[in-house]
Amino acid sequence: MDTTAVAFCPGHISGYFRRVEGDTPATTGSIGAGIVVDEGVRAEAARAETASVTVRRRSRAGAVIETMTGSPPVEYVLERLGVTAAITTECRLPIGAGFGMSAAALLAATTAINRLHNLGLSAGEVAAFAHEAEVVHRTGLGDVAACRGGGFVCRKGPGIDAEIVRHYEPGAVITAVTLGPLSTASVLSSPGRMEAIRAAYPEGCPETLEELFSFSRGFAEKSGLISPEVRSVLAACDEAGVLASMTMLGNGVFAYGEGAEETLAAFGEVFVLRTADRGVHIPEE
Numbered sequence: 001m002d003t004t005a006v007a008f009c010p011g012h013i014s015g016y017f018r019r020v021e022g023d024t025p026a027t028t029g030s031i032g033a034g035i036v037v038d039e040g041v042r043a044e045a046a047r048a049e050t051a052s053v054t055v056r057r058r059s060r061a062g063a064v065i066e067t068m069t070g071s072p073p074v075e076y077v078l079e080r081l082g083v084t085a086a087i088t089t090e091c092r093l094p095i096g097a098g099f100g101m102s103a104a105a106l107l108a109a110t111t112a113i114n115r116l117h118n119l120g121l122s123a124g125e126v127a128a129f130a131h132e133a134e135v136v137h138r139t140g141l142g143d144v145a146a147c148r149g150g151g152f153v154c155r156k157g158p159g160i161d162a163e164i165v166r167h168y169e170p171g172a173v174i175t176a177v178t179l180g181p182l183s184t185a186s187v188l189s190s191p192g193r194m195e196a197i198r199a200a201y202p203e204g205c206p207e208t209l210e211e212l213f214s215f216s217r218g219f220a221e222k223s224g225l226i227s228p229e230v231r232s233v234l235a236a237c238d239e240a241g242v243l244a245s246m247t248m249l250g251n252g253v254f255a256y257g258e259g260a261e262e263t264l265a266a267f268g269e270v271f272v273l274r275t276a277d278r279g280v281h282i283p284e285e
């Protein structure tokens with residue numbers, strides 16, 4: 001009997017979104033578009049008499065730079081599955097910065113728990129529990145659906161079974177900078193913010209990364225979410241001719257094209273990412 005199980009899930013930068021209210025968490029979520037990126041969350045589930053979650057963030061060099069104990073959405077999934085485990089998650093990207101770390105942690109942890117306890121859940125059932133935890137805890141709406149696969153996505157309906165258009169751009173480099181956390185829950189809980197987001201939502205689905213950045217930037221400008229710090233970074237990207245928009249929901253910017261890394265480097269630590277070639281999976285370790 002295995003004493004541990006591991007899974008990995010990529011993160012997701014949401015470019016634009018609109019909440020879709022359903023009768024249940026399963027039918028609640030968002031429509032929108034974003035990019036699944038190759039950095040994400042590694043989750044390990046170990047046999048334990050009581051449930052626990054340890055969250056670690058590592059530097060690029062691999063040193064532990066942040067350790068937190070507890071994760072309400074992950075603990076929620078353990079309760080819903082009726083099992084205990086000691087969960088350890090590891091990521092390099094910052095949490096709360098619009099990289100979809102909560103969704104990646106939930107999908108990876110639930111996949112690992114499923115294997116550890118031989119629950120026999122399908123990939124869809126695993127995603128359903130992860131999505132339910134995101135919606136119930138207001139930590140996200142559409143990231144779990146996006147992170148089931150790679151590429152850049154256009155989600156046409158709420159929940160994990162709705163139509164998703166995925167395009168793969170192997171090797172496309174997405175650069176991002178974060179200027180500090182932004183609480184996803186605080187935005188999702190604000191009727192005024194959500195009304196502005198609904199009104200800013202663009203029609204159609206981007207077919208190229210260039211279109212995704214164009215749709216995202218138009219949405220960000222109309223949504224009223226751009227902070228003065230983000231505005232400064234976007235202005236520098238415009239000046240440099242670099243495609244850029246605000247990471248949803250994070251106080252940051254993601255950019256694409258020649259000169260993106262150099263332009264963003266002036267504002268903080270830059271994360272150089274690639275579009276993911278696949279979604280949540282069991283890593284070859």
Ligand SMILES: Nc1ncnc2c1ncn2[C@@H]1O[C@H](COP(=O)(O)OP(=O)(O)OP(=O)(O)O)[C@@H](O)[C@H]1O
Binds near residue numbers: 072105
């Ligand atoms: N790596 C992780 N491991 C375990 N729990 C996490 C992790 N990242 C986020 N969470 C849980 O999700 C909660 C909300 O995270 P939040 O949604 O703000 O981050 P994010 O997903 O990176 O941001 P966004 O949803 O805007 O992309 C955290 O307070 C934490 O409880």
Ligand SMILES: CC(C)(CO)[C@@H](O)C(=O)[O-]
Binds near residue numbers: 029139
């Ligand atoms: C709400 C959201 C922007 C938070 O990352 C994301 O879950 C989405 O696009 O639905």
